[in-house]
Amino acid sequence: MNTKDSHSISWDRVKTEFQRIWGYKDFRPPQGEIIRSLLSRQDALVVMPTGGGKSICFQLPALLQTGLTLVVSPLIALMENQVQELREKHLPAALLHSQLPSQQRRQTLRLLEQNRLRLLYLSPETLLSSSVWSLIAHPRILVNGLILDEAHCLVQWGDTFRPAYRRLGMIRSTLLQLKPTQKKFAIAAFTATANPAAQQTIQTVLNLNNPQSFVVNPYRPNLNLNVKTVWTPRGRRSQLLKFIQTRKKQTGLVYVRTRKDSEKLADSLKQQGYQTSAYHAGLSGEERREIEQAWLKGSLKFVVCTSAFGMGINKANVRWVLHFQAPFLLSEYLQEVGRAGRDGKPAMALTLVSEPTGWLYPEDKQRREYLQENWRQQYQQANQLIKKLPKQGEIKEISDQFRNGAITLSLLHSSGQLTWQDPFHYVIHSSSVSFPDHNTKAIKQMTQYLKTNQCRWQFLLEAFGFNQAANSMRCGHCDNCLK
Known part of the structure; x- marks a missing residue:
């Protein structure tokens, strides 16, 4: 789909292509x-x-313009879903990830070299790998835009789990230096959940230039939020069974926090005659695709899944989401309950939590403490490692030489003590990094939500910066409003 410069694209043409490709009459x-x-x-x-239809917002401009739009995406499952949908419509899109068969990888790199792609989906790590970067950085490859999909992952994972996210802000300036004929291109970040602090982090890390902000109130009048306290592991299982027994014909999702939990719970439910599957990032692409398709078609009514399930999977008639274990962060919670009731019809979200003192049933409390301790240890290791790192250097050498080297650089960048000169070279300005309390605050906020007596939607709106809407909010349909 070729076109001249973006400025010459008429709005009629935009709407015509939108209708031709997706079949909708007008935008929401x-x-x-x-x-x-x-x-x-x-x-x-x-x-x-x-x-809310986020992917169309960047896919359509990419398809209407000459050149390549890079879509940085956190999960292979998410990339596969979006690219498969585009390919079924015969559109010039492809993906690159670590599990791709070598023949498919070669074919994609060839299309990229020949400037025949409009959309290329890849993870931050793949984008910054030497083989892919050298190709994208070549002057003959016209880069038209950089999209960060599921941008909350930059905030949740960028410091410790996926340090490559912290280097994305240097991509535009570096590419424009390497491509003298190119003047500019846009960077856009898309997410369903980001409070004002997370929005600021995304803007700063990506070096967004005076961005236009589109922040939509997350309130869904058809989505009923509930939290139920359970007192024993057995009580937790019986609440789950009670809930799904009364909803046998409805489509739903059961969220757990780990791969092991998903497999254990799915096996237990299968033994009791329920048709379900465990879904997590450790499954092969083929296995994930099979489970997704069975769920989308309705032959599997519910899936026992980790947070890997749902991003980018579009099913309108999900009637319920049950959190067998609560997420650690409100942003994860809002993402996951938001999978229910997209068709606007009534939907139910239930979260099971073990009793608050942790005396009788300490599971949730232990899980939170374990996560916090993990973070603390990473900061301690980083502080020990900083003393050994050269003040200036290249990330590959540091990663090869020091275990957790990339994470240490990421933590330094996060605390404003390191500058990236380009996506690969750094300068350190300070020799220690203090443990920030924002992680602990975020976990506390989730705990407050689970214990609150106020309207649950009001709490969420306040937490995500919609203070004006929260002022007059009393949803009338969450468990607290109904008490």
Whole structure:
């Protein structure tokens, strides 16, 4: 799909292509404004609820323009879903990830070299791998845009788990230096959940240039939020069974926190005659695809899954989401409950929590403490390692030489004590990094939500910066409002 410069694209043409490719007559607000913004090469920060049609906002401008739009995405399952949908429509999109068969990888790299792709999906790590970067950085490859999909992952994972996220802010300036004929391109970040602090982090790390902000209130009047206290492991299982027994014909999701938990619970439910499957990031692409398809078609009514399930999987008639274990962060919670009731019909979200003191049933408390201790240890290890690192250097050498070297550089960058000169070279300004309390605060906030007596939607709106809407909010349909 070729076109001249983006400025010559008429709005009639945009709407015609939208209708031709996706079959919809018109955009839902603020889709149209976001598309205009990206077509005029303006940076954007987009926070729209799950199911709000975010992917169309960057896919359409990419398809209408000459050149390549890079879509940085956190999960292979998410990339596969979006690219498969685009390919079924015969659109020039591809993906690159570590599990790709070598023949498919070679074919994608060939298409990339020949400038025949409009959308290329890849993880931050793949984008910054030497083989892929050298190709994208070549002057003959026209890069038209950089999209960060599920941008909350930069905030949740960028410091310790996926340090490559912290280097994305240097991509644009480096590519423009290497491509003298290119003047500019837009960077846009898309997510369903980011509070004002997370929005600021995304903007800073990506070096967004005066971005247009599109932040949509996440309130869903059809989604009923509930939290139930359980007193024993047995009580937790019986509450789950009671809940799913009364919803046998409805589509739902059971969320757990780890791969092991998903397999253990799915096996237990199968033994009791329920048709279900465990879903997590450790499964092969083929296995994940099979489970997704069975769930989308309705032959599997529910899946026992980790947070890996749901991002980018579009199913409108999910009637319930049950958290067998509560997420650690409110942003994860809002993402996951948001999978229910996208069709606007009533939907139920239930979270099971072990009793608050932790005396009788300490499981949830122990899990939170373990996570916090893990973070603390990573900061301690980083502080020990900083003393050994050269003040200036190259990330590959540091990663090869020091275990957790990349994480240490990421933590230094996060605390403002390191600058990236390009996506690969750094300069350190300080020799220690203090443990920030924002991780602990975020976990505390989730605990407060689970224990609160106020309207649950009001709590969420306040937490995500919608103070004005929260002022007059009493949803009337969460467990606290109904008491």
